[in-house]
Amino acid sequence: xxxxxxxxxxxxxxxxxxxxxxxxxxxxxxxxxxxxxxxxxxxxxxxxxxxxxxxxxxxxxxxxxxxxxxxxxxxxxxxxxxxxxxxxxxxxxxxxxxxxxxxxxxxxxxxxxxxxxxxxxxxxxxxxxxxxxxxxxxxxxxxxxxxxxxxxxxxxxxxxxxxxxxxxxxxxxxxxxxxxxxxxxxxxxxxxxxxxxxxxxxx
Amino acid sequence: xxxxxxxxxxxxxxxxxxxxxxxxxxxxxxxxxxxxxxxxxxxxxxxxxxxxxxxxxxxxxxxxxxxxxxxxxxxxxxxxxxxxxxxxxxxxxxxxxxxxxxxxxxxxxxxxxxxxxxxxxxxxxxxxxxxxxxxxxxxxxxxxxxxxxxxxxxxxxxxxxxxxxxxxxxxxxxxxxxxxxxxxxxxxxxxxxxxxxxxxxxxxxxxxxxxxxxxxxxxxxxxxxxxxxxxxxxxxxxxxxxxxxxxxxxxxxxxxxxxxxxxxxxxxxxxxxxxxxxxxxxxxxxxxxxxxxxxxxxxxxxxxxxxxxxxxxxxxxxxxxxxxxxxxxxxxxxxxxxxxxxxxxxxxxxxxxxxxxxxxxxxxxxxxxxxxxxxxxxxxxxxxxxxxxxxxxxxxxxxxxxxxxxxxxxxxxxxxxxxxxxxxxxxxxxxxxxxxxxxxxxxxxxxxxxxxxxxxxxxxxxxxxxxxxxxxxxxxxxxxxxxxxxxxxxxxxxxxxxxxxxxxxxxxxxxxxxxxxxxxxxxxxxxxxxxxxxxxxxxxxxxxxxxxxxxxxxxxx
Numbered sequence: 001x002x003x004x005x006x007x008x009x010x011x012x013x014x015x016x017x018x019x020x021x022x023x024x025x026x027x028x029x030x031x032x033x034x035x036x037x038x039x040x041x042x043x044x045x046x047x048x049x050x051x052x053x054x055x056x057x058x059x060x061x062x063x064x065x066x067x068x069x070x071x072x073x074x075x076x077x078x079x080x081x082x083x084x085x086x087x088x089x090x091x092x093x094x095x096x097x098x099x100x101x102x103x104x105x106x107x108x109x110x111x112x113x114x115x116x117x118x119x120x121x122x123x124x125x126x127x128x129x130x131x132x133x134x135x136x137x138x139x140x141x142x143x144x145x146x147x148x149x150x151x152x153x154x155x156x157x158x159x160x161x162x163x164x165x166x167x168x169x170x171x172x173x174x175x176x177x178x179x180x181x182x183x184x185x186x187x188x189x190x191x192x193x194x195x196x197x198x199x200x201x202x203x
Numbered sequence: 204x205x206x207x208x209x210x211x212x213x214x215x216x217x218x219x220x221x222x223x224x225x226x227x228x229x230x231x232x233x234x235x236x237x238x239x240x241x242x243x244x245x246x247x248x249x250x251x252x253x254x255x256x257x258x259x260x261x262x263x264x265x266x267x268x269x270x271x272x273x274x275x276x277x278x279x280x281x282x283x284x285x286x287x288x289x290x291x292x293x294x295x296x297x298x299x300x301x302x303x304x305x306x307x308x309x310x311x312x313x314x315x316x317x318x319x320x321x322x323x324x325x326x327x328x329x330x331x332x333x334x335x336x337x338x339x340x341x342x343x344x345x346x347x348x349x350x351x352x353x354x355x356x357x358x359x360x361x362x363x364x365x366x367x368x369x370x371x372x373x374x375x376x377x378x379x380x381x382x383x384x385x386x387x388x389x390x391x392x393x394x395x396x397x398x399x400x401x402x403x404x405x406x407x408x409x410x411x412x413x414x415x416x417x418x419x420x421x422x423x424x425x426x427x428x429x430x431x432x433x434x435x436x437x438x439x440x441x442x443x444x445x446x447x448x449x450x451x452x453x454x455x456x457x458x459x460x461x462x463x464x465x466x467x468x469x470x471x472x473x474x475x476x477x478x479x480x481x482x483x484x485x486x487x488x489x490x491x492x493x494x495x496x497x498x499x500x501x502x503x504x505x506x507x508x509x510x511x512x513x514x515x516x517x518x519x520x521x522x523x524x525x526x527x528x529x530x531x532x533x534x535x536x537x538x539x540x541x542x543x544x545x546x547x548x549x550x551x552x553x554x555x556x557x558x559x560x561x562x563x564x565x566x567x568x569x570x571x572x573x574x575x576x577x578x579x580x581x582x583x584x585x586x587x588x589x590x591x592x593x594x595x596x597x598x599x600x601x602x603x604x605x606x607x608x609x610x611x612x613x614x615x616x617x618x619x620x621x622x623x624x625x626x627x628x629x630x631x632x633x634x635x636x637x638x639x640x641x642x643x644x645x646x647x648x649x650x651x652x653x654x655x656x657x658x659x660x661x662x663x664x665x666x667x668x669x670x671x672x673x674x675x676x677x678x679x680x681x682x683x684x685x686x687x688x689x690x691x692x693x694x695x696x697x698x699x700x701x702x703x704x705x706x707x708x709x710x711x712x713x714x715x716x717x718x719x720x721x722x723x724x725x726x727x728x729x730x731x732x733x734x735x736x737x738x739x740x741x742x743x744x745x746x747x748x749x750x751x752x753x754x755x756x757x758x759x760x
Contacts, residue, residue: 047520047521048358068523068524070529073228073230074532077519078268079359079517183361184362185361185362186357186361188497
């Protein structure tokens with residue numbers, strides 16, 4: 001993979017999971033662009049976000065996949081989960097049903113993904129303490145039982161947003177997984193560079 | 204490492220809104236510009252194109268996985284998929300049950316038949332992924348690649364090369380296909396005379412292709428001597444090759460292994476099965492422009508990791524990113540027509556919910572009672588393809604992972620009037636465990652029994668049955684001095700698939716997987732279907748791909 005001078009870059013696919021309206025995209029927008037949009041419609045228009053994070057002397061470049069709304073009727077494709085180094089399962093602390101469904105997403109992830117995926121449980125909308133319906137202790141206990149790590153976040157006020165990605169990056173670097181030998185070739189938009197040599201080869 | 208397998212979990216995870224009955228969700232909103240039933244490649248490309256054109260799209264599939272007839276499914280699910288029952292036809296159009304719509308029942312067509320399996324499926328079955336469209340590849344320079352790049356789908360799929368190249372089965376031996384100047388030079392099985400003839404032929408073709416593209420650029424005025432004569436272009440390609448002095452084996456290389464002709468070009472078959480020089484050269488142009496197109500691809504062809512089911516998934520994700528709504532596990536049981544039965548106005552879901560739309564698009568495994576008059580004409584000359592899938596113990600070409608093998612017409616038996624293609628895939632595509640290989644075979648046929656016989660003979664030619672002790676069964680590989688032991692056939696499945704074309708009209712039906720090695724014909728039909736409903740819209744314009752924040756993606760190898 002690419003290597004900067006004196007610095008190692010670790011590429012990592014990170015996927016978001018969670019109920020419609022839990023704030024998955026808001027979390028990413030806050031992390032990547034420092035933005036928050038009130039009353040955002042379901043996720044449209046973005047397939048990936050990319051953001052680089054420095055952890056001590058190393059760098060993690062996250063390729064963050066958003067669901068593009070395919071989670072609404074439980075229609076995420078296997079390619080969404082495949083090769084994910086990390087996942088953030090998001091629920092809304094003001095909505096107990098979203099926590100119930102977050103647990104199901106965790107089960108789905110464990111069925112679909114690989115054993116080494118780092119999973120974070122994010123209780124979002126932590127700024128709305130007055131409307132809280134999911135106790136932090138309950139979520140924390142669930143996370144511990146299932147090998148996840150837990151943080152309450154607020155995309156609106158930026159509470160713990162950078163921290164949750166930073167914590168994932170740290171865990172990734174601790175794991176030090178070797179790059180997958182199965183990695184395939186990605187098509188890119190530089191086909192013309194080889195056209196001349198191709199035609200000279202055959203002429 | 205991620206497990207291979209396109210099947211979604213069947214766990215009842217309800218990620219969406221509340222359900223009305225039988226745990227089916229209620230779809231909100233209830234009307235769309237376009238409703239598509241089935242997530243095969245043509246339907247998925249159409250969903251992406253419609254969403255990119257700003258249409259509201261609902262895309263449903265009765266299965267828990269994407270792909271329909273273009274799926275990659277686990278070995279353990281193959282038998283049930285191939286034996287899916289057709290619904291019995293209703294004798295009459297159902298009386299209007301809803302307030303103002305006429306309801307037309309939707310039935311499933313029998314697509315697969317005559318399934319024969321032999322050998323024991325190896326464990327664990329979930330580690331083997333079967334492609335229903337196989338054998339199938341993408342040329343590096345073909346339309347499918349350009350569509351992936353334009354739509355942004357290329358971000359979602361990774362590929363491996365068919366790096367072992369192509370082999371020709373000729374007189375009981377496998378020969379490397381010399382498909383470029385470099386390959387001709389390297390080839391140790393060709394005689395010097397054969398090399399010279401073939402080299403001159405390729406030089407002529409390349410000069411013609413260069414002159415034709417220069418002409419298209421309007422810069423090559425007066426380059427006439429380099430071009431092939433118009434009268435030669437309209438000749439059957441086989442006649443042109445004879446004029447160029449190519450001997451039979453070299454003609455077979457060009458016709459079946461490079462120009463990919465399906466039918467015997469030397470027989471007394473109907474004229475429409477003969478390819479013209481023009482058609483042959485078009486495919487040679489695609490073939491040669493594919494070599495070296497991508498710096499990290501070796502050879503002409505690439506294959507999607509995890510199987511061809513990844514391609515529909517990629518286009519569906521592109522559509523979702525543009526706002527299309529996706530619902531798996533949602534059968535459509537009927538279509539809705541206006542009272543005069545002139546237009547389709549929607550679809551009835553299995554949940555009982557009616558969805559209204561301007562345009563309905565269905566997967567080819569569906570049919571309605573209204574199809575009966577057309578089925579009558581269709582059934583006179585049904586196109587069929589015999590497909591085979593094998594699991595084998597080692598590569599047919601030592602040291603190569605992914606290889607294409609071509610059996611020209613009559614190379615297996617006298618009755619073989621069509622070419623048989625075999626594509627071997629390895630675990631580097633994550634379609635099987637290390638140490639095993641998958642092989643896909645196909646041949647188009649009008650006579651099913653001859654087609655199946657040819658597929659079986661091709662399997663017998665390359666592989667030993669499991670019972671054999673292996674020491675007595677050899678396959679001569681002409682490029683090597685010693686004889687190789689044949690790979691062992693662990694498991695195989697041979698079946699017949701019906702082929703229907705896409706149809707435009709009140710109800711838009713997509714094409715089935717065809718007999719060809721690539722998707723050109725299917726994507727050509729899909730593009731025409733899009734033009735038939737949105738004539739003024741561009742089909743996946745070049746800027747369809749979303750802009751990515753900090754996108755500096757590089758190619759990984």
